[in-house]
Amino acid sequence: MVKACVAGASGGIGQPLSLLLKGCPLIDELSLYDVVNTPGVAADLSHISSPAVVTGYLPADDGMKKAFAGCDLVVIPAGIPRKPGMTRDDLFKINAGIVRDLIKGVAEACPKAFVLVISNPVNSTVPIAAEVLKAAGVFDPKKLFGVTTLDVVRAETFVASITGEKNPSKLNIPVIGGHSGETIVPLFSQAKPAVDIPAKDYDALVNRVQFGGDEVVKAKDGAGSATLSMAYAGFRFAEKLVRAIKGEKGVVEPSFVYLPGVAGGDAIVKATGCEFFSVPIELGPSGAEKAIDVVNSANDAEKKLLEACYTGLKGNISKGVEFIQNPPPK
Ligand SMILES: NC(=O)c1ccc[n+]([C@@H]2O[C@H](COP(=O)([O-])OP(=O)(O)OC[C@H]3O[C@@H](n4cnc5c(N)ncnc54)[C@H](O)[C@@H]3O)[C@@H](O)[C@H]2O)c1
Numbered sequence: 001m002v003k004a005c006v007a008g009a010s011g012g013i014g015q016p017l018s019l020l021l022k023g024c025p026l027i028d029e030l031s032l033y034d035v036v037n038t039p040g041v042a043a044d045l046s047h048i049s050s051p052a053v054v055t056g057y058l059p060a061d062d063g064m065k066k067a068f069a070g071c072d073l074v075v076i077p078a079g080i081p082r083k084p085g086m087t088r089d090d091l092f093k094i095n096a097g098i099v100r101d102l103i104k105g106v107a108e109a110c111p112k113a114f115v116l117v118i119s120n121p122v123n124s125t126v127p128i129a130a131e132v133l134k135a136a137g138v139f140d141p142k143k144l145f146g147v148t149t150l151d152v153v154r155a156e157t158f159v160a161s162i163t164g165e166k167n168p169s170k171l172n173i174p175v176i177g178g179h180s181g182e183t184i185v186p187l188f189s190q191a192k193p194a195v196d197i198p199a200k201d202y203d204a205l206v207n208r209v210q211f212g213g214d215e216v217v218k219a220k221d222g223a224g225s226a227t228l229s230m231a232y233a234g235f236r237f238a239e240k241l242v243r244a245i246k247g248e249k250g251v252v253e254p255s256f257v258y259l260p261g262v263a264g265g266d267a268i269v270k271a272t273g274c275e276f277f278s279v280p281i282e283l284g285p286s287g288a289e290k291a292i293d294v295v296n297s298a299n300d301a302e303k304k305l306l307e308a309c310y311t312g313l314k315g316n317i318s319k320g321v322e323f324i325q326n327p328p329p330k
């Protein structure tokens, strides 16, 4: 039996992500939590003839606790999205508190659940989640994931548009670091199968992967950021995790994790100076079973990108940790 919850289920990401989870035969129960509209979204999804039983909850009557109770997996796309001109860090003011409070709920109602954080800024919201879980005495680093899959999905798509690969998802391209601008580092040199990026295209391709989110924010012109591609990416990560939990071997996907708590992570912390970092993670029944060190095999151009990543990422991580360790006055 697998019970999953989407927190922020009525939103632009939440609805299509919930739809994909409802259609997934590996999910038996799906609870939807949001501050608005979950009864309607749940009623709508519940008519789909797939096995998952869907329930919707609002904050009233201990709704968060009820939504989280017994969950194996909690996926969190709750919070505000960017408008043109904003950075992801501009979302911190509102989303930091939203993620803190949801994770407090997880710590109380389903402390053993796998937690997938989508809410931005991921570089800070994942450290916030870790600190809240630590304070509650229930932090298991193998079970906390910042979802950076959209960067991987974009890298696959944009590379294929250059190499002519007809099915971009056949490409496996590690994208590492964090999830904003220069902290996003694609490692085309480690693509499998190998890809040949013409030197004239390299800088623009890196830039497009790093700033792909801005492309969507600009095109939506004030109506939000990526939602459908994010729902696809969030589902891709969640489904891989569930397959691994159920015993499938060889499941690997990059994710932003607390490396000191994951096998193989210490060498990456030593190389990067960052305790939270996205690298390809081997997933298994206990969650993040192994962090795969692709940092030390990056080529020279990628090492330069990594140097630019570290500074910004360290600041974002400290900001998240500080928010919980030294909370701002109310
Ligand atoms: N990790 C990524 O790659 C990635 C990609 C795209 C978007 N995002 C982020 O995901 C978040 C959501 O984006 P969206 O486009 O779905 O936004 P949205 O505004 O469409 O939806 C957010 C939902 O969260 C709900 N919500 C707000 N506060 C809540 C709370 N305390 N508890 C439960 N639900 C709450 C809202 O009611 C809303 O339904 C944003 O922070 C965005 O930046 C991350």
Ligand SMILES: O=C(O)C[C@H](O)C(=O)O
Pocket (backbone or CB within 6 Å): 081, 082, 088, 120, 150, 179, 212, 213, 214, 216, 217, 225, 226
């Ligand atoms: O760009 C954003 O703000 C949303 C998301 O992080 C993305 O990469 O699309």
